[in-house]
Amino acid sequence: xxxxxxxxxxxxxxxxxxxxxxxxxxxxxxxxxxxxxxxxxxxxxxxxxxxxxxxxxxxxxxxxxxxxxxxxxxxxxxxxxxxxxxxxxxxxxxxxxxxxxxxxxxxxxxxxxxxxxxxxxxxxxxxxxxxxxxxxxxxxxxxxxxxxxxxxxxxxxxxxxxxxxxxxxxxxxxxxxxxxxxxxxxxxxxxxxxxxxxxxxxxxxxxxxxxxxxxxxxxxxxxxxxxxxxxxxxxxxxxxxxxxxxxxxxxxxxxxxxxxxxxxxxxxxxxxxxxxxxxxxxxxxxxxxxxxxxxxxxxxxxxxxxxxxxxxxxxxxxxxxxxxxxxxxxxxxxxxxxxxxxxxxxxxxxxxxxxxxxxxxxxxxxxxxxxxxxxxxxxxxxxxxxxxxxxxxxxxxxxxxxxxxxxxxxxxxxxxxxxxxxxxx
Numbered sequence: 313x314x315x316x317x318x319x320x321x322x323x324x325x326x327x328x329x330x331x332x333x334x335x336x337x338x339x340x341x342x343x344x345x346x347x348x349x350x351x352x353x354x355x356x357x358x359x360x361x362x363x364x365x366x367x368x369x370x371x372x373x374x375x376x377x378x379x380x381x382x383x384x385x386x387x388x389x390x391x392x393x394x395x396x397x398x399x400x401x402x403x404x405x406x407x408x409x410x411x412x413x414x415x416x417x418x419x420x421x422x423x424x425x426x427x428x429x430x431x432x433x434x435x436x437x438x439x440x441x442x443x444x445x446x447x448x449x450x451x452x453x454x455x456x457x458x459x460x461x462x463x464x465x466x467x468x469x470x471x472x473x474x475x476x477x478x479x480x481x482x483x484x485x486x487x488x489x490x491x492x493x494x495x496x497x498x499x500x501x502x503x504x505x506x507x508x509x510x511x512x513x514x515x516x517x518x519x520x521x522x523x524x525x526x527x528x529x530x531x532x533x534x535x536x537x538x539x540x541x542x543x544x545x546x547x548x549x550x551x552x553x554x555x556x557x558x559x560x561x562x563x564x565x566x567x568x569x570x571x572x573x574x575x576x577x578x579x580x581x582x583x584x585x586x587x588x589x590x591x592x593x594x595x596x597x598x599x600x601x602x603x604x605x606x607x608x609x610x611x612x613x614x615x616x617x618x619x620x621x622x623x624x625x626x627x628x629x630x631x632x633x634x635x636x637x638x639x640x641x642x643x644x645x646x647x648x649x650x651x652x653x654x655x656x657x658x659x660x661x662x663x664x665x666x667x668x669x670x671x672x673x674x675x676x677x678x679x680x681x682x683x684x685x686x687x688x689x690x691x692x693x694x695x696x697x698x699x700x701x702x703x704x705x706x707x708x709x710x711x712x713x714x715x716x717x718x719x720x721x722x723x724x725x726x727x728x729x730x731x732x733x734x735x736x737x
Contacts, residue, residue: 366680367729374686375722375729376426378695379419382719383434386462392441394462395419401691401716402703410459410474413482416442417489418723418734424492425732432496439493442486443505445471454508455531456486479538480517480530483509484548488734491555495737503559510556513549514568522595526575540599542590543607546575551614551735558737576611577619585622586630587611602646602708605631605655609662614735616665624662628674631655635701638681646708651701653682657724664731682725689715697721 379395387393394411398404416438423435446456448470459474466472487509494502517527519541526546529538550572557566579588579598587607589599608623633642633651640656642648660678663671682697689698699705699721700713707713727734 399717417485420489422723454512476533484552524578586626647706650705654721661728
């Protein structure tokens with residue numbers, strides 16, 4: 313059984329997830345929250361700089377303007393709202409407008425990494441929107457959901473829920489975003505919201521009985537227990553709880569983080585250095601096919617432990633993909649025919665984090681390919697980053713990425729451009 317939840321047709325695995333230089337030009341937004349580069353101007357700026365060392369200031373500014381425009385699509389100013397995750401392409405043709413909590417979390421982190429007043433205002437509104445959804449959830453037990461509908465987001469009975477699943481990894485990502493914003497603003501509500509998410513994870517997902525011990529997948533859309541353990545979820549939880557221990561001063565979260573990371577270590581293949589996906593629904597049997605790329609990069613980014621450096625190298629070799637003049641990382645061993653730009657961005661960040669011990673020139677190569685896609689992808693707008701180099705990238709976990717503008721891919725590109733590691737404070 314896959315350690316990933318199967319999503320809606322044509323929507324990436326992130327839809328229903330099992331949950332530096334140029335920083336000064338990070339958000340090219342003038343005046344109010346809703347003003348940014350026009351698509352044509354941004355495309356021209358990015359295209360003309362394509363041969364320059366990536367990422368360029370123009371590219372970073374254009375990507376930042378895309379996030380601003382998506383946030384203001386269904387409201388402006390301090391109005392609570394969530395941005396739709398996918399724009400145009402296959403998803404646009406089908407009328408798909410959901411806002412995924414994972415994407416929202418990465419967007420908040422991208423704005424916090426920019427650090428200017430306007431970016432922090434955006435991050436605060438989006439975080440407050442997720443806190444409102446948490447507080448007004450029908451279960452009122454501290455969880456958030458996999459996705460929400462943006463129009464309308466607020467209803468008389470609570471948030472307009474898209475996917476009702478409450479996957480462990482999603483809770484951890486929202487928690488990490490809230491903690492990064494708490495550190496930037498010192499607003500206690502963000503720490504309290506993160507603490508409620510952590511308590512939910514601990515009460516619902518901890519499995520200390522079935523070895524290897526670790527955190528299970530959370531709850532599905534009908535609130536039934538998800539009994540597999542995902543390597544990705546445990547990376548997310550380990551990073552989240554480590555942050556929480558630091559910012560709350562409660563060492564119990566550090567101990568729980570250690571437990572999560574012990575599961576990650578148990579999933580390491582000693583022969584190749586890469587990590588397996590996790591376990592099947594029995595919580596014990598290792599899931600060995602397909603092998604995804606994100607857990608390889610994320611294990612290293614979350615720990616900076618040299619034992620996970622070979623995992624990054626494994627992605628570079630085993631998941632190398634070229635398509636349409638672009639090159640980078642595929643999603644998993646299930647399909648290496650197309651480039652997954654979100655994954656290419658966090659591979660670039662992992663390569664950058666390895667520094668001289670890795671391959672320093674590869675960072676520029678990977679970022680150049682993403683910048684190239686920003687400027688010329690068929691379904692692009694010159695600002696945002698599409699999810700895949702062409703339609704039909706199969707994840708192997710029931711989902712498909714398409715050449716559709718994607719919040720998550722754009723936000724990850726900005727994090728990689730600024731050298732911001734979202735897993736660590």
